[in-house]
Amino acid sequence: FAAVVGSVQDGGLPHAGCRCDNCQRAWADPAARAYVVSLALVDARGEQAAVYLIDATPDIKFQLEMVGEWLGPHPQRPQRINQPAAIFLTHAHMGHVAGLSQLSFESMAVQNLPVYGSVKLVGMLQETELWRPLVSQLDLLPIADEQTIVLAEGLSITPIGVPHRDEWGTGTYGFKIDGPAKSLFYMPDIDSLAQWAAAETVLNSVDVALVDAAFYDAGELRGRAAVRHASIHDTLAFWEKIDSQLVLTHFNHTNPLLNPAAPERAAVQAAGATLAETGMVFALD
Template sequence: MNLITLPHDGIWAVVLGTMQDAGLPHIGCTCARCSQALHDLNQAAYAACLGIVIKRGSETAVTLIDATPDIKYQLGLLANPLGSHPTRLDRLRQPDAIFLTHAHMGHIGGLPQLGPEAMAVEGLPVYAMPALIDLLQAQTLWRPVLERLELRPLQPEIPIAINADCTITPIRVPHRDEWNAGTLAFRIQGPQRSLLYLPDIDAWDLWPQARSILVNVDIALVDASFFSGNELGGRAPVAHPLVTETLTRFADLSTRLMLTHINHTNPILDAGGHENQIMQAAGAELAQTGTFFQI
């Protein structure tokens, strides 16, 4: 996958991954899509992640939304904006901050890569809900990496300014919560555009303000794990809205609707396929790793 090179100064949102927590291929899966990705890494895809890059001349600041199991590849995509480590020129500089949406594997599973056995960051700010911070600190397994992080609590609806022109505001959303640690979406406001990043939600009906929030952003990257119940193979309904429902609810909005957090079973992954055409006809698009846009 090509390294990301931003064309000029500004504040940029960069798509660094679009898949459900396990990525593509999905571990242990022998379906045609996963088998192809296992044997041809050009077909592989990373877990959902977003980068915010502030570029000012030769200086950049890089913020990640979530620390996925694919974080080493995702930081590699940002090698140009990150630049070299100040004292180890054969290493990348660490990111400037990470914001965590919630406690599930695909969203915090990359944190150990920041620890002493791997990137060995120093004082990296990581923003999360207080209950998620407590959860991490309660597990001694996390201690080596936590000693290298600066954990900062988030409060819903209270914006964090990552520079003078860009804020990130956490918004609580309903999503299965085994540890009562909460789940967040993030509204990112730049000088030109606003963006909602919402990789996980249980159901739109459980979030009454969904439409009013989506209508008031320029771009929305939203949970599109499953296209329809046909993917579940007789299993009980899962805690994600179906793409068909998302398109019905929001296709009339002027907001640029981008679908992310795609399960490996989802047929919208097939370019030119029937379900992909339905998505496009509704005015939505499949988020693509490497895509960037100014905000």
């Protein structure tokens, strides 16, 4: 199964230094807080479950604890949980790689942990001096667009390139997960579905799609034009051509959909979309 272990934009909820309505509610009420967007893939069919994370977020220590039951105890350090089977990186932006620092010698101290990313993203991690001490503890593995990785019998993951702002030329992946009976596409970041030539083909090939919903509308954030993400209105309109279940994720802290009482939230749900929440599970068998 796949489990949502985070559903908000890179800075989390609340945002550092922010006093917007959503953040004030989250500062006041811990139940209103949310982790940075991430998905856990759990294969519990064997004697020991295998857990895979998509992205290494700033909240990774909490997200690992959420799946600790399936990770199990570390074989040499019984007071710790085991490390995940692998991490798959969508792209190089802060909220998707910053959690790698929690895997270092100073913290979780992983050993030979497989971390998959685009060829250029892996190269950047290997060549950046700041990451060099950590890189020796990881098994950095470059994967090409549409290169399927078989994780276990009946379970595979395939990166598929999507358009998203690309300051370093490292690209952005969505991940198609094929299970024994069902499939899922996970795409926390995209500039526009209309700009993605393969959108209809890919999204109609899966049962469920978790899709970038950072902003509700163009007027939500000052300087919004420079922070390119798919519009929720455009996504809902695009979905008239799509048969898979739409699950919205990667909400910016300013997004009214984060307010349970907001009329915008009710309208989006009435239009047929599901809003990702931590703990939400999607069966793949």
